[in-house]
Amino acid sequence: MNKEEIYVWLQEVRHPAKEDKSIVELGMVSSVDAADGSIRVTLAFPGRPDPLKNYLVGATQACLYRHAPGGTDISVDSIVKDPAKPAPKGLQFNLEQLREVRHIIGIASGKGGVGKSTVAVNLAVALAKQGFRVGLADADVYGPSVPTMTGTEGVTIEMVGPDEEHSLFVPVEKYGVKWLSVGHVSGAGQALIWRGPMASTALKQIILQTQWGPLDFLLIDMPPGTGDIHISLIGDIPMTGAVIVTTPQEVALADVLRGVNMFRNPQVNKPIYGLVENMAWFTPADHPDEKYYLFGRDGGVRMASELDIPLLGQIPLVQGIREGADAGTPVALSADRPDAQAFAELARRLAAAV
DSSP, X not given: OOHHHHHHHHTTOEETTTTTEETTTTTOEEEEEEETTEEEEEEEEOSSOOTTHHHHHHHHHHHHHHHSOTTOEEEEEEEESOTTSOOOOOGGGOGGGGTTEEEEEEEEOSSSSSOHHHHHHHHHHHHHHTTOOEEEEEOOTTSOOHHHHHTOTTOOOOEESSSXXXXXXXXXXXXXXXXXXXXXSSOTTOOOOOOHHHHXXXXXXXXXXXXXXXXXXXXXXXXXXXXXXXXXXXXXXXXXXXXXXXXXXHHHHHHHHHHHHHHHSTTTOOOEEEEEEEEXXXXXXXXXXXXXXXXXXXXXXXXXXXXXXXXXXXXXXOHHHHHHHHHTOOGGGOSSOHHHHHHHHHHHHHHHHO
């Protein structure tokens, strides 16, 4: 490895808010050192805060891991280019952008693979169809799927503000919903190698440094599990409450209890508006009246009763939901399909509960 080769690699790392230019073109690579099986890259940022700093550091790490031989010791540091200039107060920790948001609802799950993002996207669309002003922040940092499910992959996210020190993300508007995802500010298929604190900070920026405007509901598609990222988000974002998504099988229900306990912890103390049982049964498209309980029957119903929380809805497992997600057209956009009606009823119950 030599410096010239590494600079070529770094041409792949693009700054989404700077006309998609590379960090090399923008002069952000302050230094590159390669010796004895290690690579050290230092990125230079201006004294004013760059809302994509954590993303660019993570993207640089991912780029180096892709190209460097296995076992290479890789580190990426950052410096301030003009430290004499005082940095303004961190807008990413300013709740002003949420001032006009009435309800902030976390969509959570105890484990991955239960269709949490599918439920979140279709719930957002169903609420918008019922006349509510809705936004969705995709905080699932390690598996952001909202761009695919909404057909907004490759969209360039604009930033606005009186100057670069006070810039805000502008969410994508489609299907009557304002969307913003980590996937919108990272390249398609880009692996984000972020440790917990870095991921938490980036996600808070996605939520708090966005021009949401007046909203009745801001849904936050949270990462699966109950780790540090969740605690950090809940501690810094004024959530109104949460919705828990599960599937009927026992292995998923066992994780529901951890998710519920997280929100019920005295230090968190956020209301849980209810449980959504996803993939409650399978219904063939040609036989809409038939139900096959592939993952067990009414597991979510029993769990909701045992935990004394409402059952907000049961969503069937049908081919149309998967096809809509892959095509970027959420099934909730339909009017008369049973699966779309299930999401519409879920939206009505959540609005009534809130």
